[in-house]
Amino acid sequence: MADEGGEFIDVQDLTKTFTVRRRTGLLRRTAEEVRAVDGISFTLRRGEMAGFIGPNGAGKSTTIKMLTGILTPSGGRLRVAGVDPWRERTRLVRRIGVVFGQRTTLWWDLPLRDSYGLVRRMYRVPQARFEENLARCVELLELGDLLDVPVRQLSLGQRMRGDITAALLHDPDVLYLDEPTIGLDVVSKARVREFLRTLNAERGTTVLLTTHDLSDIEQLCKRVVVIDHGRLMYDGPLAGLHEVGRGERTLVVDLERELPPIEGLTGARTVRTEGPRQWLAFPASASAAPLVSRLAAEYPLVDLSIREPDIEDVIARMYAR
Amino acid sequence: MAEELAETLPRSPGVRPRSAPGAVLSRAAWGLRAYGFIAAMWVRSTMAYRASFAIMLAANFATTSLDFAAIMIMFAQVDALGGFALPEVAFLYGTSCVAFGLSDLLLGSAERVGRRVRDGTMDVLLTRPVPVLAQLAADRFSLRRLGRITQGSLVLGWSVLRLELEWTPGRIAMVCSMVLCGAAIFGCVFVLGGAFQFWAQDASEVQNAFTYGGTTLLQYPPTLFGKELVRGVTFVVPLAFVNWLPALHVLGRDDPLGLPGWADYAAPFVALLCCALTGLVWRAGLRAYRSTGS
């Protein structure tokens, strides 16, 4: 292929603004600009697998929608396989597979098997190729018993596996997944992750997935792109992200009133304050017990909880640096 | 390099570059084919439940018959409505009903744009290599809508038997054209109603009043309404070409507006014009689509 070795996905200074109209009175409406994506640049090589991570509202879905040609960018440059996805949407969609975690691409009232039949005809997949791909997905994703069940009767995890299969029947070069593990049970999550790993390793399919779950990234991607408020916060190997925030847990402390950031606790530092609530980071290897007892002794404590590291903390630390 | 890459992209009838001559036609042909296999899939899946299908069909037949029942009841009191006898009214009713039934069967689902946009499934349609309109219109294709068509055809058939007109080839052609052009124009209204929802997401109800209200209006003789209203309907909404002008011609009556004679034959041109305009508006609507945040 002509794009071998080159950049398969090339995003330069991409922005997307939405005009949101709000009712402010009986007849009054105000227009407000929302910058969902605000000058993001990154590139992805053919065969790479990358994770797009950021908290809710960061602009992940909007970026995916621009990459798939659903939305037109408000600014910047965007090329997938050398073409503009929005202008060439009908041509490009044959080469891409898309999975939306929050909604199914299947037909609610049709059994999986019929849905796949429709997909085959829409993408004009040769019968033999179709059966081969389907058999492979059915085996790896354990869909065998579910093929005759209407989509509406599937559990979330089963449906997600069904969706992934539908997105791969036409051998796409790239698979986009928007929050593929959202709401899934542990077993389904593991199966989906394992499948994506195999797909990328054996077929060389380029995979770009979005998530707000750090553990997805940890188990799947060497490369991460972190975004927050539409801006690129980090792009690089997962190891680099660990340096920023991994290996630390967070103590969320609710005090009686707003106080200056807590200081002088050995082994812990305040990373964020918001009114009477403060976030304290401490090494994951350390015990929380001595910290908690000292806090309780010295501060007017109302409530407290311990959080395993999540993307919000990582980003909070990125800002704090 | 971009050009080279573009060469490696698959080429098939539905996906030629936009500028190529004939691209619109081949895209339309591919859209029709896709419509066909999606609709066929829905028919097969509903036929798995034959009994429930039969009940739905009967219900559709019965509820759509109520309109004509109302007209019958009126005729129990009077001999003519606005100078039209029952068979003439039945003729107006039958043609409009069959035309509407056809467009409802084939394109009725096209007005579900608003819901699709709101629940985010419009995004899904855009990620498939089939024209969005074909996917949307064929979605949940249901033969139960044949109920209205059957009912309208029966009324039309009865009126034809009772009208005591001489059925020349010209008259027959006129009736066929009334039904087909009418279906095309109603179809345009469905698609336009869908297209407008890309801009105003809650337009679904406005449009509903428009089409369904429109058919009821057409089912009564034109002299019953004020002249201004009739004029408005003829020009503003080309729906009158569905029925009134050709019907008056077939029935051998003068039209209350005194339009020139050629207006009776304008229906196919009006229908074509509507389709072309609707195509453009649909395209513009699709381009204006901005998805939804969730």
Ligand SMILES: Nc1ncnc2c1ncn2[C@@H]1O[C@H](COP(=O)(O)OP(=O)(O)O)[C@@H](O)[C@H]1O
């Ligand atoms: N179609 C839209 N219209 C208006 N605002 C939108 C639309 N899509 C997204 N947004 C807004 O853009 C921001 C980013 O959204 P999104 O890309 O969905 O974030 P994420 O997927 O990272 O959670 C949010 O503030 C969201 O409300």
Ligand SMILES: [Mg+2]
């Ligand atoms: Mg999202």
